[in-house]
Amino acid sequence: MTASDAPTTVLKLGGSVITDKDRPEALDGPALDRAADAVADALSAGEVSDLVLVHGGGSFGHYHASEHGVSKTEGSGEARAAVEIHGAMKTLDDFVLARLHDRDVPAVPVHPFSAAYRDEAAALSLMTEQVETMLGEGFVPVLHGDVVAHAGEGVTILSGDEAVTAVATGIDADRVGFCSTVPGVLDDDEAVIPEIESYDEVAPFLGESDATDVTGGMAGKVRTLLDLGAPATIFGPDALREFLAGEDPGTRIDGR
Numbered sequence: 089m090t091a092s093d094a095p096t097t098v099l100k101l102g103g104s105v106i107t108d109k110d111r112p113e114a115l116d117g118p119a120l121d122r123a124a125d126a127v128a129d130a131l132s133a134g135e136v137s138d139l140v141l142v143h144g145g146g147s148f149g150h151y152h153a154s155e156h157g158v159s160k161t162e163g164s165g166e167a168r169a170a171v172e173i174h175g176a177m178k179t180l181d182d183f184v185l186a187r188l189h190d191r192d193v194p195a196v197p198v199h200p201f202s203a204a205y206r207d208e209a210a211a212l213s214l215m216t217e218q219v220e221t222m223l224g225e226g227f228v229p230v231l232h233g234d235v236v237a238h239a240g241e242g243v244t245i246l247s248g249d250e251a252v253t254a255v256a257t258g259i260d261a262d263r264v265g266f267c268s269t270v271p272g273v274l275d276d277d278e279a280v281i282p283e284i285e286s287y288d289e290v291a292p293f294l295g296e297s298d299a300t301d302v303t304g305g306m307a308g309k310v311r312t313l314l315d316l317g318a319p320a321t322i323f324g325p326d327a328l329r330e331f332l333a334g335e336d337p338g339t340r341i342d343g344r
């Protein structure tokens with residue numbers, strides 16, 4: 089809960105939803121428009137109030153991270169690499185903010201490069217007091233996957249999924265949702281697995297992403313969410329309105 093005591097929601101828009109992951113720096117404009125419409129409609133209908141958005145890297149961050157050989161664990165001490173990856177994420181973020189502003193969503197940017205770091209043990213710290221203050225002032229903070237300073241490594245990649253778990257923990261969010269390209273975590277028959285409580289029960293089904301992705305695809309996502317300490321939901325773009333209306337479509341992940 090935030091200071092206003094309204095329920096808080098953290099929603100990640102997958103980078104593979106809002107970009108074309110097969111081409112470097114290619115936005116999927118129509119998909120971003122649909123997501124922005126759903127967010128704007130849910131806010132104006134009062135279905136959500138305190139909302140934090142996070143977006144992934146898609147063909148912006150992952151392309152440049154891959155070019156520089158940087159991942160969540162492989163770092164770079166080159167300032168140019170850090171700035172190129174961060175710059176690509178800011179470019180994508182500018183598109184996201186603009187489409188939200190077109191619909192009167194009061195979105196403001198929070199760049200994790202300036203608000204987070206990893207220590208020698210790779211433990212992540214992300215400050216969230218500014219996010220709570222933004223919510224209190226009626227803004228919709230927008231975070232994203234980014235580079236972060238990492239003790240002993242230079243910079244490493246912070247996935248949008250990690251940004252979600254860190255911000256959700258920091259602001260004690262009530263609901264966490266991941267809008268991905270798939271309707272949920274799928275089993276071998278392509279059926280949505282409704283609930284996941286441990287990694288081992290689904291490990292055989294989990295693969296990497298289909299496209300360039302330095303942060304681990306669905307396997308990385310499920311691991312991150314099992315560590316969250318609160319239930320999270322993974323669903324596809326068609327279920328975004330349902331999630332924002334308070335329902336739990338797709339796969340529910342609860343590692344508690």
Ligand SMILES: Nc1ncnc2c1ncn2[C@@H]1O[C@H](COP(=O)(O)OP(=O)(O)OP(=O)(O)O)[C@@H](O)[C@H]1O
Nearest residue numbers: 102103104144146268273274293295297298305306
């Ligand atoms: N068992 C599975 N069920 C569903 N998707 C799977 C599975 N195994 C692998 N995947 C892949 O994982 C992808 C989703 O992970 P990805 O990291 O691309 O998600 P995202 O959050 O939408 O994007 P980004 O990481 O760019 O923000 C799917 O598009 C699919 O290719």
Ligand SMILES: C=C(C)CCOP(=O)(O)O
Nearest residue numbers: 144145149150233248303
């Ligand atoms: C590659 C970068 C910079 C961000 C990755 O975030 P993700 O797309 O959520 O995995």
